[in-house]
Amino acid sequence: MIVHRLARHFTAFRKSKRSFSILSRHLDAASTVFASAARLERVEDPELVLSDAQRRTIYALSTPPGKAGVAVIRVSGPDALRVWSCMVMANSDARSKDKARETDPEPWKMHRCKIIHPESGESLDDGLAVFFRGPKSFTTEDVVEMHIHSGRAIIASILSALSRLSFCRPAERGEFTRRAFEGGRLDLTQVEGLKDLIDAETESQRKAALKAAGGTTRARFESMRDEIIKCLALVEALIDFGEGEEIEKGVYELARKRALVLYHTIQHHLSDNRRGEILRSGIRLAIFGPPNAGKSSLLNFLAQREAAIVTPVPGTTRDILELSLDIGGLPVIVADTAGLRHTDDVVEKIGVERARQTIDKSDVSLCVLSLPELTLSGTIHIPPAISSLISEDTILLLNKADLVSASHINAISKLLGVKHTWQVSLTSGEGTQAFLEGFGRALQERYDMLQERVSEIEEPLITHSRHRAHLESASKFLQAFLDTPAEDVVFGAEELRYAAQAIGKISGLIDVEDVLDAVFRDFCIGK
């Protein structure tokens, strides 16, 4: 039939032999016939290779590769059950040899099973398998999880067996989570929360990420969007009916009042000193001071290992050395820098310049000074290059207390006008424990994370720069609405619509194609 139709097109073209346009018309028609032939063949020929887009069922290793007790391979998509019937032989099946392999396992229950090769039937591993029937699964699709022994050869053999099934394909980065998003199980703030939770290294990061993943952030943004929509409903009513008999007086004013309250709330969140973003990504701490003061010794003390080179030679540290540490339960990225002094040495000069840039970019700076050098001449002398970088918020550490007899804390902190000063000896350990505790507390205080006050303090709402950008744009549209006079009610409604849209973009509820890739790109495969 198809061959017959194709032949008809080519005969017609041979007969006409006229223009190029006739040729292209006949080629178009012929390609349509080819396409329908391909469709037919696909149904008839199960061996035909499907394209990636046609294979909706995906699989991946969801645990880190390597030796461990258990590894999990996850399969999600419309053909997940076919995977089960090809590769999972529950122990009950093995006992009754005649019974066909199970095609309808009891869902949400662990089944003791053998994982077998779909073609040879060879047993690849002993393990457990569970079937989650969609939509009650992570992705909202049918999901099969195989819990196997974690060893490179076992994992490789099962992944290779899965690749033999023509209806599935390996998952892309973050594709399971993307399906959870597309299925409506998670919004974008929850997706980000999940990623942050996996990446969390400190207690404060874990707590914040768990809240976001659980939907708390989503609810807070949604309530803002609801409020805008309520204002919009009032304004729309005005447009439809006009302020007259059907509608009460002062409706526009009411909408403005509500919008103003929300505008202030958003402004309040925007002026949070990036607390949420800093706590998520880590507080950037720069250690600075004159050469030989003990900056690298401090880094080593904080890291509890010999991370930086320490010598009695001034100018030992040249480049920036950064370490991620947990201080007082907060994530801190500590940078050790070159000692600040005037130098003609080319390499040291670059180091000093980099040190200045690092101090500039840091969230918190900590100045280390050597007590014997400060008090050398009997009076306290601080080099101007250092004192100019010290502000009220700089943390001050007076080191080498073992080499001086008196305490100089009060005199020096008064001279420099700083809030937090400690006197220690990093070699003898004197005062270091008090410094560590006090410093952790000072950081918690600065970022409103003091344990005893945490419950009274509002959790930071903005944890990603993406949230900040959309919230800033929502605030601009709200401001524009507030500036719109009542007679331009139609324009006012438009501004509110844009404001609602900007907040909707945070949770990804509307108009989000452009941001999706950015959010899922950072995920690992299998998540």
Ligand SMILES: Nc1nc2c(ncn2[C@@H]2O[C@H](COP(=O)(O)OP(=O)(O)OP(=O)(O)O)[C@@H](O)[C@H]2O)c(=O)[nH]1
């Ligand atoms: N007596 C004494 N010596 C210390 C103390 N802390 C550090 N030192 C010594 O001071 C010297 C310099 O220490 P570093 O930690 O390398 O100093 P730095 O500030 O990193 O020096 P640069 O990298 O050259 O800028 C080393 O010999 C340390 O052992 C201390 O509390 N007491």
Ligand SMILES: [Mg+2]
């Ligand atoms: Mg150093």
